[in-house]
Amino acid sequence: MSTPTTGVRPSMTLVLASQSPSRLKTLRTAGVEPVVIVSGVDEDQLSGLAPAPLAQALSELKCAAVVAVLPEHDEVPEGALVLACDSVLELDGEALGKPEFPEVAVQRWQQMRGRSGVLHTGHTLTDTASGRTVTATCSTTVHFADVDDDEIAAYVATGEPLWVAGAFTLEGYAAAFVTGIEGDHHNVVGVSLQTVRTLVRELGHSWTGLWTPQS
Numbered sequence: 001m002s003t004p005t006t007g008v009r010p011s012m013t014l015v016l017a018s019q020s021p022s023r024l025k026t027l028r029t030a031g032v033e034p035v036v037i038v039s040g041v042d043e044d045q046l047s048g049l050a051p052a053p054l055a056q057a058l059s060e061l062k063c064a065a066v067v068a069v070l071p072e073h074d075e076v077p078e079g080a081l082v083l084a085c086d087s088v089l090e091l092d093g094e095a096l097g098k099p100e101f102p103e104v105a106v107q108r109w110q111q112m113r114g115r116s117g118v119l120h121t122g123h124t125l126t127d128t129a130s131g132r133t134v135t136a137t138c139s140t141t142v143h144f145a146d147v148d149d150d151e152i153a154a155y156v157a158t159g160e161p162l163w164v165a166g167a168f169t170l171e172g173y174a175a176a177f178v179t180g181i182e183g184d185h186h187n188v189v190g191v192s193l194q195t196v197r198t199l200v201r202e203l204g205h206s207w208t209g210l211w212t213p214q215s
Contacts, residue, residue: 011206011209011210012079012080012209013034013035013076013077013079013080013081014027014080014082014210015034015036015037015066015070015076015080015081015083016034016035016036016037016083017037017038017039017065017066018036018038018039018062018084018085018190019036019038020085020190022164022171022189022190023085023189023190023191024036026186026189026193027191027193030193031210031211031212032210032211032212034083035073035075035080037066037069037070037073039061039062039063039065039066039084040065041058041061041062041065043058043086043098045061046061050093050095051088051089051090051093051094051118051120052120052137052139054088054095054122055086055087055088055095055120055122056086056120056122056124056137058086058122059084059086059121059122059123059135060122060124060133061084062084062085062124063082063084063125063126063133064126066082066084067082067126067128070128078128079127079129080128081125081126081127081128081200081203081210082125082126082128083123083124083125083196084124085121085122085124085190085191086122086165087119087120087121087122087165087166087187087190088119088165088166089112089117089118089119089120089165089166089167090117090118090119090120091111091115091117092111096108096117096165096167097165098163098164098165098167099167100162100163101162102157102162104167105156105161105162105167106153108161108166109147109152109155109156109168110149110152112144112166112167112168113146113147113152114144114145114146115143115144116141116142116143116144117141117142117144117166118139118140118141119139119140119141119142119165119166119188120138121138121190121195122137123135123136123137123138123192123195123196123199125196125200125203127205130203132203134202134203135199136195136198136199138183138187138195139183139187140181140182140183140184140185140188141183142166142168142181142188143178143179143181143182144168144177144178144179145176145178147177155173155174155177158173160173160174161174165190169189170188170189171189
């Protein structure tokens with residue numbers, strides 16, 4: 001893919017309501033250069049929801065929070081689309097988010113090893129011109145290797161799993177600990193491109209209209 005032309009805007013602007021570098025990289029690789037605005041939503045404020053509805057509800061909260069502060073951001077043109085995502089790993093019916101602490105990450109991997117979980121990512125897209133919001137949840141099954149305690153300890157020591165849903169990433173140190181997936185691999189990274197394309201079209205826009213013009 002050619003490098004996007006500096007300073008040239010796509011026909012529509014996408015705002016990414018996430019601080020995830022993986023989501024940003026995925027969108028950029030697909031030709032979309034979003035404006036990043038972090039929502040600041042407390043992910044612990046929701047409880048009692050099943051994993052998939054939890055991921056979706058959190059994405060809706062994050063999207064609404066960023067839409068509310070858009071007037072403070074002069075760099076965002078009118079009529080922008082705002083995308084928010086949230087991911088959780090479902091194992092034994094429980095939603096596993098970011099472990100945050102090493103001991104929790106170790107426990108998670110001891111639960112996950114040699115087993116399969118389902119990674120749910122909630123997607124919410126708002127058209128600021130019309131005020132319409134559309135949502136969708138994408139789910140992907142992930143198969144984990146039967147890693148030993150030393151491998152778990154070494155992985156947790158990298159710090160990578162502490163701040164990612166399910167305590168693993170496909171594009172980092174954990175890549176060798178995932179034996180396979182069933183479904184959209186981009187969804188496991190944090191944003192399902194085919195889901196976002198579907199939502200963009202549902203709002204009456206073109207996915208290719210979000211591409212940054214190429215040189």
